[in-house]
Amino acid sequence: MAAEEVCMAPSLSGVEGTDTIHLEQRSNDSSAATENQQQCTPVPAPIKATACTYTPEDLEGLPELAVRLLTAWRPLLERINAGCSAPPAYEHLAEATAVVDSVAKELAKDVELRQQIAQTPYMWESLRTALIFTRNHLFCVFGVGKTGVACPKRAERAVDLATAHFQLVRNLCAQVRSNQQDAWEQGFYEPMEEIISYLCSWLMCMKKGCCINMRERVAKCVSMGTQMLANMMTGNPDVQDKLWPRYFTESDLLLQLINTADVHQLTYVLICILNCTMMCRDRCMYVIGTAIGRDLLKVLLDKAEQLATVNCNAFDYVYAIFRNMIELDMTPNIMHALCHGRDPNRKHVLFQQHITYLRLLDGLIDAQPHCDSHDHSPPSVMPIDLGIDTLVLLVVVLRKTVDAVRRNLEEVKDLTVINEAPRSVFGLDLEGIALLLHCIGRVASELGPDAKIKLMNAHLGKSLIDLMHFLNSVQPRSTIKTLPPTRQNVSSQSSSHASTPTASSPTPPSTPPMVAQQEPTQSPFFMLKCDVIKIISNLSYEAKEVQDAFRLFGGVEAVLSQCAIDDDNPFIKEQSILALRNLLDGNPANQALVASLRPQGIEPSSQRILAEANLSARVDDATGKVRVGPAASDTRSLPPVNFSQHRATSRIESQDTRPASRVESLDTDESVDGDDYVAEMTRQGARVVEIEL
Incomplete structure (x- = not known):
C-alpha cells in the first residue's frame, strides 16, 4: 500500500525522447519501485481537504440525486479524511464514477434540478473534497515508476473518475449564475487546473501511436475539464473578472490547452476565450499586455493559419476572437504586441503572425456590406467601425515596411533573385504591403472628409506617391508579354518545314510534338x-483638401503616368482615369494643371512596339498631337494588312474572337493622325497600346 500512496509524477525532462513512455503492468517489488521513483520529479504535495462527514441519517429527506451522490462519495471522503489517497476497494471507485456520471447526465436536462441539487446540505463541501481526492489519487497512480503509471487499469479508473467529476461541475454551472459563484468560492478550479496541466504534459510526452486507448481517455478528460472551466465563467462577469487574470499571471493553462488539444477539442478552449473577452477591452488587454498573453496571441494566429485549410468550426472561433478585438479598436495593441521582444533593428518589419493578422483584418473588412443608397434591407453582416487610430497605425506600418523594402533592394547585386526568390530579399514585407494597401483602400472609400484629412496628416498621401515612384523604378510598365509556345504555334512552325525532309528525319512527323505552356513569371510587385491608385481615388473623392494635397505631392502627374496598359497591373488604365476624375472634380487648380501639360515625347517601350510593326511615332511641335507613320528606314508604302497578320507582327492584342476585317493601306507620303489611327484600330476590335504623356 505504501507504493500505491507515493505521489510522484514523471519528470518531463527525463522521459522526453525516450522509448519507455507506455502503460504496462508493473511488479510490486519494492526495490524496483524505489529505483524508479528516484528518476521521477515530485508533483505538488497532496491537497488537504476540510473534513466533511455525514451519516446516513443526515441524508434522509434530501433529493434522490443528492443522496446518490453523497452516498457514493462517502468511501472517498473517509479515505481522504484519514490521510490516504487510495480507495478502499475497486468497487467503491467504480461505483463513484458511475453515479457521478449518471447524475451529471440528469442535470444536463433540467435547470431547476441544478438549482435544487446546489442547495442540498453537504453538497458543495463534499464535491470539493471529492475533486481533491480525484486529484491526489490520479497523481498517485501516474507518478509511480519512470513509465508514468503503476497499473494501466488503475490509471484508466483514475482518469474516468476525474472526467465524471468535471462533467458534473460543468453541468451544475450551466446557466446558473449562483452555482458559478459557489463553484468559484469553493475553489473547484484549483484541482481541475492541476489535473489538466499534468495530463496535458503527459500527452505531449507520449509518442504518437503509443497507448491509444489511454490517450483517448486522457484527451476526453482534458476536454471535459476545459468545458467545466468555460461553464464556470460563461455569462458571469464577476467570476470572469476573478478567474481570467489568473491564467495570465499565475497559470499558463490556456496556453497549454491550445498547444495540446487537437483540432476538435481546440474548439472548447476557443469558446472559453471568446466568452471571456467578448466586448470587454479590459480582459482583452490581458491577452496583449502580459507575457503569457502575448505567447497565447501568437499561438492563436499560428493556429488560424493551420485551421484555414481544415474543415472544422475551430477557425470560426479564432476569427470571432480577433473580430471582437478589432471591433474594440485594438489593432494597434495587437501589432505592437506581436513585435514585443523583437530586434528593433531587424532587417524585415513584418513576421508571419503580422501577415496572418492582416489577412484576418482584410477578410473582415472585405466581408462588410457595400453602401447602396437603393438597398434599404438590413445587412447580412453587421458592419464594423475601424477607429482612426487603427488606420493611422496601418499608415505608419506601411511607411516603415516600404522603407525596409527599399533598403533591402539597395543591397541586392543580382536583380534576378527578386523575381526568383523575393522572400529571400524582402521577407514577408511585400505581402504585408499588399495587405496594408488593400485594407486602407477598402476603408478609405467609406471615410468622411475629416477622417481623410487625418490620414493625409499622417503622411499617407506622400507615402503613396513615394511608393508609386519606387514601383516605377523597380517595375517598369510591361505592355504585352511574350506568349509561351502552344500546340497551335508549334503546328504552324512545323508545317513550313514539312515538305523538306532531312537526313536525320527522313519523313516529317504526322503530329507536331506538344510543348508545355508555361506561365510568365509574375512580378513580386504585381498589382x-x-x-x-485605388487609395488615391478613394481619398480624393469629394475631398478638396485631399485633392490639393495630392497636387502638391505630384499626385496628379503620377496618376496621369499610369493611364496606360500594364500587364503587371491589370485595369490600371481604367482605375487611373477614375482617380484622375476624382482629383479634378470641383478643383479648378488641378484642372488648370492638367490643361497646362504638353506632350514631351514618346515612351520608349511604345516606340519599340511600333517598331516591330515597322511604324514610328512622333509629337507634332505645331499641334502637340502624336502622329504615327512608317518607320524612317522604310520608304515603301505599306500594303493592305490583314488584322490577324497585323496582330502577329505588331503585337496589338485583339479582344474580339470574330474574324477580323482588313485595314486600309496607309499612305507613306503623309503622316497618319494618331487619333485617327487609334480610332480605326479600336473599330477593328484591337486593344491599342496607349502613348504615355
Whole structure:
C-alpha cells in the first residue's frame, strides 16, 4: 500500500525522447519501485481537504440525486479524511464514477434540478473534497515508476473518475449564475487546473501511436475539464473578472490547452476565450499586455493559419476572437504586441503572425456590406467601425515596411533573385504591403472628409506617391508579354518545314510534338500600383483638401503616368482615369494643371512596339498631337494588312474572337493622325497600346 500512496509524477525532462513512455503492468517489488521513483520529479504535495462527514441519517429527506451522490462519495471522503489517497476497494471507485456520471447526465436536462441539487446540505463541501481526492489519487497512480503509471487499469479508473467529476461541475454551472459563484468560492478550479496541466504534459510526452486507448481517455478528460472551466465563467462577469487574470499571471493553462488539444477539442478552449473577452477591452488587454498573453496571441494566429485549410468550426472561433478585438479598436495593441521582444533593428518589419493578422483584418473588412443608397434591407453582416487610430497605425506600418523594402533592394547585386526568390530579399514585407494597401483602400472609400484629412496628416498621401515612384523604378510598365509556345504555334512552325525532309528525319512527323505552356513569371510587385491608385481615388473623392494635397505631392502627374496598359497591373488604365476624375472634380487648380501639360515625347517601350510593326511615332511641335507613320528606314508604302497578320507582327492584342476585317493601306507620303489611327484600330476590335504623356 505504501507504493500505491507515493505521489510522484514523471519528470518531463527525463522521459522526453525516450522509448519507455507506455502503460504496462508493473511488479510490486519494492526495490524496483524505489529505483524508479528516484528518476521521477515530485508533483505538488497532496491537497488537504476540510473534513466533511455525514451519516446516513443526515441524508434522509434530501433529493434522490443528492443522496446518490453523497452516498457514493462517502468511501472517498473517509479515505481522504484519514490521510490516504487510495480507495478502499475497486468497487467503491467504480461505483463513484458511475453515479457521478449518471447524475451529471440528469442535470444536463433540467435547470431547476441544478438549482435544487446546489442547495442540498453537504453538497458543495463534499464535491470539493471529492475533486481533491480525484486529484491526489490520479497523481498517485501516474507518478509511480519512470513509465508514468503503476497499473494501466488503475490509471484508466483514475482518469474516468476525474472526467465524471468535471462533467458534473460543468453541468451544475450551466446557466446558473449562483452555482458559478459557489463553484468559484469553493475553489473547484484549483484541482481541475492541476489535473489538466499534468495530463496535458503527459500527452505531449507520449509518442504518437503509443497507448491509444489511454490517450483517448486522457484527451476526453482534458476536454471535459476545459468545458467545466468555460461553464464556470460563461455569462458571469464577476467570476470572469476573478478567474481570467489568473491564467495570465499565475497559470499558463490556456496556453497549454491550445498547444495540446487537437483540432476538435481546440474548439472548447476557443469558446472559453471568446466568452471571456467578448466586448470587454479590459480582459482583452490581458491577452496583449502580459507575457503569457502575448505567447497565447501568437499561438492563436499560428493556429488560424493551420485551421484555414481544415474543415472544422475551430477557425470560426479564432476569427470571432480577433473580430471582437478589432471591433474594440485594438489593432494597434495587437501589432505592437506581436513585435514585443523583437530586434528593433531587424532587417524585415513584418513576421508571419503580422501577415496572418492582416489577412484576418482584410477578410473582415472585405466581408462588410457595400453602401447602396437603393438597398434599404438590413445587412447580412453587421458592419464594423475601424477607429482612426487603427488606420493611422496601418499608415505608419506601411511607411516603415516600404522603407525596409527599399533598403533591402539597395543591397541586392543580382536583380534576378527578386523575381526568383523575393522572400529571400524582402521577407514577408511585400505581402504585408499588399495587405496594408488593400485594407486602407477598402476603408478609405467609406471615410468622411475629416477622417481623410487625418490620414493625409499622417503622411499617407506622400507615402503613396513615394511608393508609386519606387514601383516605377523597380517595375517598369510591361505592355504585352511574350506568349509561351502552344500546340497551335508549334503546328504552324512545323508545317513550313514539312515538305523538306532531312537526313536525320527522313519523313516529317504526322503530329507536331506538344510543348508545355508555361506561365510568365509574375512580378513580386504585381498589382501594387493598382492598389495605390485605388487609395488615391478613394481619398480624393469629394475631398478638396485631399485633392490639393495630392497636387502638391505630384499626385496628379503620377496618376496621369499610369493611364496606360500594364500587364503587371491589370485595369490600371481604367482605375487611373477614375482617380484622375476624382482629383479634378470641383478643383479648378488641378484642372488648370492638367490643361497646362504638353506632350514631351514618346515612351520608349511604345516606340519599340511600333517598331516591330515597322511604324514610328512622333509629337507634332505645331499641334502637340502624336502622329504615327512608317518607320524612317522604310520608304515603301505599306500594303493592305490583314488584322490577324497585323496582330502577329505588331503585337496589338485583339479582344474580339470574330474574324477580323482588313485595314486600309496607309499612305507613306503623309503622316497618319494618331487619333485617327487609334480610332480605326479600336473599330477593328484591337486593344491599342496607349502613348504615355
